[in-house]
Amino acid sequence: MKIGVAGLGLIGGSIALGLRDSHTVHGYDKSTEARAAAAARGIAVVERLEDLLPADAVIVATPIDQIVSTLEALAPRAGGAVLGEVGSLKSAVAKYAERAPEDTRIVGLHPMAGGTATGIAAADAEMFRGRPFLVVPMARTDSRAMAVVTEIARALGGELTEVSVDDHDAAVSAVSALPLAVAVALARVAREASPVEIELVAGPGLRDATRLAGTSTDLALALLAAPGLREHLASLRAAIEQLEGALGDERALRALLERAP
Amino acid sequence: MKIGVAGLGLIGGSIALGLRDSHTVHGYDKSTEARAAAAARGIAVVERLEDLLPADAVIVATPIDQIVSTLEALAPRAGGAVLGEVGSLKSAVAKYAERAPEDTRIVGLHPMAGGTATGIAAADAEMFRGRPFLVVPMARTDSRAMAVVTEIARALGGELTEVSVDDHDAAVSAVSALPLAVAVALARVAREASPVEIELVAGPGLRDATRLAGTSTDLALALLAAPGLREHLASLRAAIEQLEGALGDERALRALLERAP
Numbered sequence: 001m002k003i004g005v006a007g008l009g010l011i012g013g014s015i016a017l018g019l020r021d022s023h024t025v026h027g028y029d030k031s032t033e034a035r036a037a038a039a040a041r042g043i044a045v046v047e048r049l050e051d052l053l054p055a056d057a058v059i060v061a062t063p064i065d066q067i068v069s070t071l072e073a074l075a076p077r078a079g080g081a082v083l084g085e086v087g088s089l090k091s092a093v094a095k096y097a098e099r100a101p102e103d104t105r106i107v108g109l110h111p112m113a114g115g116t117a118t119g120i121a122a123a124d125a126e127m128f129r130g131r132p133f134l135v136v137p138m139a140r141t142d143s144r145a146m147a148v149v150t151e152i153a154r155a156l157g158g159e160l161t162e163v164s165v166d167d168h169d170a171a172v173s174a175v176s177a178l179p180l181a182v183a184v185a186l187a188r189v190a191r192e193a194s195p196v197e198i199e200l201v202a203g204p205g206l207r208d209a210t211r212l213a214g215t216s217t218d219l220a221l222a223l224l225a226a227p228g229l230r231e232h233l234a235s236l237r238a239a240i241e242q243l244e245g246a247l248g249d250e251r252a253l254r255a256l257l258e259r260a261p
Numbered sequence: 262m263k264i265g266v267a268g269l270g271l272i273g274g275s276i277a278l279g280l281r282d283s284h285t286v287h288g289y290d291k292s293t294e295a296r297a298a299a300a301a302r303g304i305a306v307v308e309r310l311e312d313l314l315p316a317d318a319v320i321v322a323t324p325i326d327q328i329v330s331t332l333e334a335l336a337p338r339a340g341g342a343v344l345g346e347v348g349s350l351k352s353a354v355a356k357y358a359e360r361a362p363e364d365t366r367i368v369g370l371h372p373m374a375g376g377t378a379t380g381i382a383a384a385d386a387e388m389f390r391g392r393p394f395l396v397v398p399m400a401r402t403d404s405r406a407m408a409v410v411t412e413i414a415r416a417l418g419g420e421l422t423e424v425s426v427d428d429h430d431a432a433v434s435a436v437s438a439l440p441l442a443v444a445v446a447l448a449r450v451a452r453e454a455s456p457v458e459i460e461l462v463a464g465p466g467l468r469d470a471t472r473l474a475g476t477s478t479d480l481a482l483a484l485l486a487a488p489g490l491r492e493h494l495a496s497l498r499a500a501i502e503q504l505e506g507a508l509g510d511e512r513a514l515r516a517l518l519e520r521a522p
Binding site: 112113114115131132134159161163166167168170171172173174175176178179180181182183184185186188189190191192193194195196198199200201202203204205206208209210211212217220221224225228229230231232233234235236237239240241242243244247248250253254256257258259 | 373374375376392393395420422424427428429431432433434435436437439440441442443444445446447449450451452453454455456457459460461462463464465466467469470471472473478481482485486489490491492493494495496497498500501502503504505508509511514515517518519520
């Protein structure tokens with residue numbers, strides 16, 4: 001297939017690298033530097049977004065606040081190309097899909113991979129192998145769109161699961177937004193609570209537990225808009241309070257620890 | 262130097278492997294299987310704890326609830342050997358040191374490394390390189406003890422910091438016990454909050470954030486006895502509540518995110 005990738009950061013760059021052996025891939029980024037860096041990694045780049053078309057599919061991997069405008073720019077000239085996007089939350093794209101031109105093909109994708117590194121320098125063709133890869137049908141998703149993105153997700157080695165827009169965003173709230181919020185709070189409290197400078201004492205446990213606090217502020221702000229997050233945070237406070245209540249009671253603590261996965 | 266290691270799990274095994282090129286190392290574990298596994302990794306093992314003596318130093322790396330009894334067994338026959346121990350909390354050892362025979366040399370050590378893997382199979386000579394390595398003087402720590410454990414910590418590649426017993430245990434409460442408790446609560450709440458089976462959607466973010474929930478129950482119970490943990494958990498609930506209050510207010514959220522390290 002002929003596949004375009006719009007946005008050549010960590011995720012878009014990894015998608016382009018992961019597909020280029022099995023498909024004809026072109027990449028575009030609005031940043032000249034990102035295009036040059038992608039070209040240096042062997043990705044064929046084009047100078048304008050619309051030059052990604054015609055194609056069988058274009059995957060939009062821009063920052064989340066630019067996904068809808070990028071889809072809007074592509075849709076009128078897509079000519080049957082499947083427009084995928086890999087944003088962390090789907091409700092805004094789903095709303096756009098409802099008002100997109102009737103012949104547009106749009107489908108949500110969410111490979112659960114990445115890290116706090118950003119940019120194509122950290123991109124990796126193997127990033128998605130064996131990882132959950134969510135496919136999210138919406139108003140302009142047809143069978144052709146599903147077939148094309150299924151082939152793409154498989155070529156990247158992802159483990160496909162189809163979920164609705166609402167379930168997707170609720171799951172992201174639980175598995176991404178909630179741990180991010182907790183990491184931000186934990187990083188600050190651990191630092192304040194340690195009588196010894198934290199760099200001198202913290203090992204891999206705290207580092208991993210707070211890694212998500214290093215998420216870029218823009219992505220973090222987008223994730224913290226996930227639906228239900230306020231309720232999840234309240235549930236977490238209740239779970240922590242339950243642990244506090246069990247401190248000093250070995251039997252109660254053991255029961256809580258053994259319920260953990 | 263001639264160095265004994267009592268307890269050949271992940272940490273003791275890694276210490277033995279990390280020291281054997283520069284020192285004469287013997288290991289002991291009360292488990293026949295652990296002794297055989299250590300021997301298979303090239304560690305010289307002895308059949309009885311007391312056969313680790315005479316030595317310049319013996320490092321006790323047993324489970325935390327057996328450290329004091331192991332020190333008690335070694336102390337009467339230590340003959341000047343420096344007795345180190347690598348338990349996660351030091352107050353019980355410090356209390357023992359105060360009542361130990363006057364000529365005993367005891368000093369606390371805490372390499373901030375490891376993981377949720379256990380046993381010598383996961384041991385690694387390089388585990389401590391570049392990691393914080395706390396040295397904790399107590400009642401029976403003299404200049405000879407400090408010199409010997411400094412040499413050992415350096416041979417393992419650790420970054421030495423000397424801290425008091427109280428500061429040590431308070432720091433561990435902040436950087437180990439607090440993240441462990443949070444991971445246990447987070448793992449449960451994330452699982453309950455996701456409408457999609459968590460294995461199908463969770464990526465590396467949740468995995469890292471909850472890794473400590475896989476700590477062995479016995480070590481977890483020991484860590485959850487750290488001083489001040491109840492207060493740290495209350496502080497964390499307050500920090501989470503502050504984040505909840507900021508949801509939907511970009512300027513307030515941005516301020517909280519940018520305070521994170």
